Amino acid sequence: xxxxxxxxxxxxxxxxxKAVAISQAGRVVATAEEGYELSTPQPGWxxxxxxxxxxxxxxxxxxxxxxxxxxxxxxxxxxVLDGGGSVLRPAILWNDQRTAAECAEIEARVGLxxxxxxxxxxxxTGFTAPKLLWLRRHEPETYARIRHVLLPKDYVRFRLTGxxxxxxxxxxxxxxxxxxxxxxxxxVLDALExxxxxxxxxxxxxxxxxxxxxxxxxxGVGIASPGPVSVVLxxxxxxxxxxxxxxxxxxxxxHVFCHAVPExxxxxxxxxxxxxxxxxxxxxxxxxxxxxxxxxxxxxxGTEGLLFAPYLAGERTPHADxxxxxxxxxxxxxxxxxxxxxxxxxxxxxxxxxxxxxxRALGVRAEVGRVSGGGAxxxxxxxxxxxxxxxxxxxxxxxxxxxxxxxxLAGVRAGVFSDAAEAVARxxxxxxxxxxxxxxxxxxELGYARYRKLYPSLRPLEDR
Ligand SMILES: Nc1ncnc2c1ncn2[C@@H]1O[C@H](COP(=O)(O)OP(=O)(O)OP(=O)(O)O)[C@@H](O)[C@H]1O
Ligand SMILES: [Mg+2]
Numbered sequence: 001x002x003x004x005x006x007x008x009x010x011x012x013x014x015x016x017x018k019a020v021a022i023s024q025a026g027r028v029v030a031t032a033e034e035g036y037e038l039s040t041p042q043p044g045w046x047x048x049x050x051x052x053x054x055x056x057x058x059x060x061x062x063x064x065x066x067x068x069x070x071x072x073x074x075x076x077x078x079x080v081l082d083g084g085g086s087v088l089r090p091a092i093l094w095n096d097q098r099t100a101a102e103c104a105e106i107e108a109r110v111g112l113x114x115x116x117x118x119x120x121x122x123x124x125t126g127f128t129a130p131k132l133l134w135l136r137r138h139e140p141e142t143y144a145r146i147r148h149v150l151l152p153k154d155y156v157r158f159r160l161t162g163x164x165x166x167x168x169x170x171x172x173x174x175x176x177x178x179x180x181x182x183x184x185x186x187x188v189l190d191a192l193e194x195x196x197x198x199x200x201x202x203x204x205x206x207x208x209x210x211x212x213x214x215x216x217x218x219x220g221v222g223i224a225s226p227g228p229v230s231v232v233l234x235x236x237x238x239x240x241x242x243x244x245x246x247x248x249x250x251x252x253x254x255h256v257f258c259h260a261v262p263e264x265x266x267x268x269x270x271x272x273x274x275x276x277x278x279x280x281x282x283x284x285x286x287x288x289x290x291x292x293x294x295x296x297x298x299x300x301x302g303t304e305g306l307l308f309a310p311y312l313a314g315e316r317t318p319h320a321d322x323x324x325x326x327x328x329x330x331x332x333x334x335x336x337x338x339x340x341x342x343x344x345x346x347x348x349x350x351x352x353x354x355x356x357x358x359x360r361a362l363g364v365r366a367e368v369g370r371v372s373g374g375g376a377x378x379x380x381x382x383x384x385x386x387x388x389x390x391x392x393x394x395x396x397x398x399x400x401x402x403x404x405x406x407x408x409l410a411g412v413r414a415g416v417f418s419d420a421a422e423a424v425a426r427x428x429x430x431x432x433x434x435x436x437x438x439x440x441x442x443x444x445e446l447g448y449a450r451y452r453k454l455y456p457s458l459r460p461l462e463d464r
Contacts, residue, residue, distance in 0.1 A: 005067075006064075007067050007068055007408070007410045007411045008064055008065075008066075008067045008068065008410060009070050009071075009216075009220075009400075009403040009409075009410060010057055010060060010061065010406060011072040011073060011153075011403035012073030013235075014038065014074050014234075015035055015036075015038075015235060015374075016033055016036055017033070017034050017060050018031070018032075018033050018400050018403045019031065019033070019060035019403055020398060020407055021407070022404065022407045022427065024426070024427075025426060026427025032059070032060035032061075032063040032064055034055075034056035034060050037052070038093070042098070044097040044314070045097070045098055046313075047090040047093060048077070048091050048152075049090050049091070050090075053073075057160070068411070068413065068414040070216075070405075070409040070410030071156060072212070072217075072403060072405060072406035073151070073153025073156070073170075073402075074093065074094055074153075075094055075170055075212040076093070077092065077093045077094055078091060078092045078131040079091045079149070079152060079154075080142065080146045081146070081148040082145045082147055082148075083147040085158070087155075091152060091155075094173075094236075095235075096131070097125045097322035098134060099125045099130035102131075102133040102134050103130050106123040106129060106175070110187075115188070116252045118178060118187055119176075119177060119179055120180065121248075121252050121255055121257075122252040122320070124320055126272075127173060128173065128176065129174055129188070146198060148198055149199055150200060151170050153170070153210060153212075154200065154210065157208075157210065165200045165201055166202050167210045168203070168204055168205065169205050169259060170211060170212035172212070172257030173212060173255070173257060175188070176189060176192075177258075179257060179258055206261065206413060206419065207413065208413065209412070209413040211260035211409060212260075213402040214230070214257075214266075214268060215259050215260035215266065216406050217372050217401035217405055218240050218242065218260070218401070218405065219259075219260050219424065220396070220398070220400075220401035220402060220404035220406075220408065220428070221371070221396045221401045221405075221428065222370060223242050223424075224242070224420045224423075224424045226243065228366075228368045228370045228394065229241045229359070229370070230372070230401070231370065231389070231391075232274075232401065233348075234372075234374060235273070235274070236273070237271035237273075237274025237348055237373075238270050238274075239268060239352055239355040239389075240268040241266060241267050241268070241359050241364040241366065242261075243266055247265075247362065247363070249267065249362055253317065253318055254355065255269075255317075268355070268359075269316075269317035269318065269358055270316045271317065271348065271351045271355070272311075272312075272313045273310050273311070273313050274310070274352070274373075275373060277310040277344055277347070277348055278348065282341075285341070289377070293341070295336070295341065296342035297338075297380055298338055299339050300443065301384070301387065301440040301447070302443040302446065303335070303346060304330075304334060305330040305450075306329070306330045306332075306340070306342075306343040307346075307451055307454055308340075308344045309324075309325075309326050309328075309329070309454050310326060310347045311326050311458075315351075317358065319455050325461075328340065342384075345381045346384055348385075349381075349384050349385045349387075349444075350448050350452075352389060353388050354452075356391075367391070368391055368392050369385075369386075369393045371385070371393045371394070372396070372398075372399050372401030372402070377399060382395075383437060383440075386434045387437050387440040388447075388448065390436050392436065394432070394434075396429060396430055408423040408424065411427075
């Protein structure tokens, strides 16, 4: 199968590889998807075998027309290679929570204020640098053999082309990157006694057709510069805004990273379990999404006081707390399966609202959201999220925003588009728009005010 005009985007996600082939006018020509497992060898740990990513990537590419390939993927994951390019141990993922002690060590070694100044961020358990410190302490034999460090989608590139490289967007999530100046931070590397030679050369996303999945998703829904915010209902949940210029949140409550467009940055809040919460509840209830949506739609907004805390895997924004846990509260005899489902969708929407409010505090003017991710397939969830955020939500051609954005980057690198803005202008079209329902507003303002009290009330229960 060859189509000379096709651009391919490959997204190495948490649940699987998702790939799209698009025409040079942005039409989706073909898609492919191949899943893999997540391994949790200990509570709070999350690992994957890089070989699984590679197998899934090959299988997806084999089912699509040929064309220039762009890569996107789950951020922060640590892949360690020896001098011969062999993988030394399973990759430690973005949602792995084992590094609380190492995060404290990093903030002590560098100083919190200086760390935020140098990297734009504080040390969070999901980031890459604390994983390296964890290996140094707990698996010194593996650590001693490390010669190269890669992020997940860059490992797939390495297998595809033999090249070791990274883009500024994904590098921003390592905590080893000088986000303001878009280069590795010698200061942080020195302070943590980590060898800079392990890291691949850093380039702009448009130069190497690669970006972390959130920057790629934003580009894929048409956000190359400040304007709409990107709202992602993936395993994780994200509210993302492109910034006029680099500006770190002095308290680093949201992440500030390089965008996939040269000389632009973005801020984002990240929930660890968005569609991940929904997937867990659906599995526990044992019925299909469609049935659950239908039953949930019979409930009034606010679900008669039922609240869901979506912290099944700890949380990042706004509560940087690996020990946070989920809960249903406010249950009554009247609540049924549809109520549990509606409460879940609402709880995640409130969590996204927390991130939106933090972005607004940073000066972001959000007037419309562009939505992507697996959860965007639920019309009910989109209506709830629009009402809770108080923003119209626009849908573009593909929910697979990250893979689509990677395909646009492939086009820029191949010279099909002169830059990211032109790629967006020629390809990304809004196909639908979900308005916030004014009749739901009051219930959701009240619900959000109650939700904000949930985490502080639950927190003391986790000190076991
Ligand atoms: N109709 C639906 N309602 C709710 N959730 C859904 C629906 N359809 C799919 N999902 C969920 O969407 C998720 C997959 O979304 P997506 O592919 O965007 O995530 P991912 O790429 O694996 O994760 P991440 O981008 O966070 O790494 C799964 O958890 C799936 O259960
Ligand atoms: Mg994804």
